[in-house]
Amino acid sequence: MTEPASSTFGQRLRAHRERTGLTRPVLGGLVGRSAEWVKAIEGGRLLPPRLPMMLRLAEVLDITDLADLTGAHPLPVASVTRAGHPDVDQVAAAMQRTTAPAGDPVPAVVLRGLVDQAWTLWHQSSTERGAVAAVLPQLLDDARTSARRLDGTDRRAALVELARVYHLVQLFAANQPYSELVWLAADRAMAAAQDADNPAAMSAAAWYYAHVFRSSNRTDAAEQVLVDAAGMLDPSAGGEQLARWGQAQLGIALTHSKRGRDGKAWRAWDAADDAATRLGSGYAHPWLMFGPTVVAAYGVTVEIDLVRPGEAIRRATNTDYSSLPSRTRRATHLVDAARAHLLRGEDVAVVHLLGRAVRESLDTVRHRPHARMAIMELVDRRGTVGEDARELALAIDLG
Structure with missing residues (x-):
């Protein structure tokens, strides 16, 4: 949806808000502002917000290009909020092969062990994308070969493992500017699971x-x-x-x-x-x-x-993230806790929680749009909050 070039920022914002069915209080709450702030922006009584807030609005309103809001030159939202991984090409190349590689199939029980090891890498590494990217191309080849060449119950077992490999590909590609790879992995995983006839x-x-x-x-x-x-x-x-x-x-x-x-x-x-x-x-x-x-x-x-950021903070405070046996999950939920504090304007808590998340999984914070936008919003703050945010920006290579 692209508004006419003559439209103001506020008019474009209102059109997108109404398209998504969000009220002013809901949109304001999701970006940490009031309904009156949204009304003032839409009515032109306030100037358009700075880039970090524009990005938050774009994410909430499912806008892929900031030009749809600003009317200016194209700026894909994903180019700012989603970081690409250097190993994506080799994973994509393995996904895009149309035929199974030649060679003998891997026995289903052995294949399951290999897939289990890859999932362990995902959950236990602080740079999980790099860890699984090192094994995904070969694992995809092995799983596809086994699913193609085995028979009977062994084939169905191999298809179940192939679906699990596709889930890893989806996780690897998620929150990067490669949505087509995410869709492909999700679709192929479902097809493999259905072919296995395994609920x-x-x-x-x-x-x-x-x-x-x-x-x-x-x-x-x-x-x-x-x-x-x-x-x-x-x-x-x-x-x-x-x-x-x-x-x-x-x-x-x-x-x-x-x-x-x-x-x-x-x-x-x-x-x-x-x-x-x-x-x-x-x-x-x-x-x-x-x-x-x-x-x-x-x-x-x-x-x-x-x-309901107050209730979110209460729940986060009462949740023992350390009991999660997954670095990626711990980091993900710490980022969510930081989001709740950001909605309340509690900047010290935001940088503290994001710092904890980085220590759990650098990759997770680097590739979570909400984390990237929060850090972008805080880097210009005065005092220790800004200093901590700038350190986080350096840690996740936020340009």
Whole structure:
């Protein structure tokens, strides 16, 4: 959607806000401002905001080019908020091969061990993208060869592992300016899981596909794929099925919160929380990481989406992130906690939490748009906040 060149910044902002169905209080809350501030910007009583705030508005309104707001020269939002990884070309090349490589298949049980090792790299490295990029091209070749050349139950097992490899590709490419690679990985993972005729694999594929749908504001599609996945599982069976079902409920909660449907969001979150509680206080799925702590941490995300930063901070304070057996997940949720404080203008807490997140996973902070925008907003602050923000900017190579 591009407004006429004669439109003012405020008129463009209002048109995009109304297109996405956001009220002024909601838009203001999501960027840490009041409804009156939004009204004043739209009415031309305030000058257009500085670049960091424009980027926050663009992210909330799903605007891909700042020219749609400013009417000036094109400036893709992703070129500022999303950092590319130097190893993306080799991963993309492996994904784009149209035929399985020649050679003998890897036995399904061996392939599973290799995929488990790759997931361990993702969760345990502070530079997880570089760690998995080193193994993904060969792992993709091995998994595709096995899925193509094995038969019967071995082939179906290989297809399940192939889907898990595609999930890693999606995670690697996420929050980078390569949306086509993210979509390709999500679609191929679902196809592999369906070909395996494995409900557990399809539910994991639905979790990752829903992330892609939500990022493009296709919330109805996100909800449907998760509802379909949950319907294939029996939570009363406990164990793996309960974990996969609970994660589907968590995804449904995130989908509703993105649309501001607080009642539906919390009902789904409660279902996920109940499933996690039944699995045990110390439970964490070995690679999906679903468990009580993850559910609690995503409660912070739900509160932020519903523009309740005070409640988000309360939940974040009561969540023991250190119990998450994943550096990437710990860093992700620390960034969310920082977002809540940013909405409240609590700059010291923001830089403190982002600093903790960097120590957990440099890659996660480098590639999270919300973290990058928060740091950009704080680098010009006076005193220690600005100094800390500038150090963070250097750490994540924020130009």
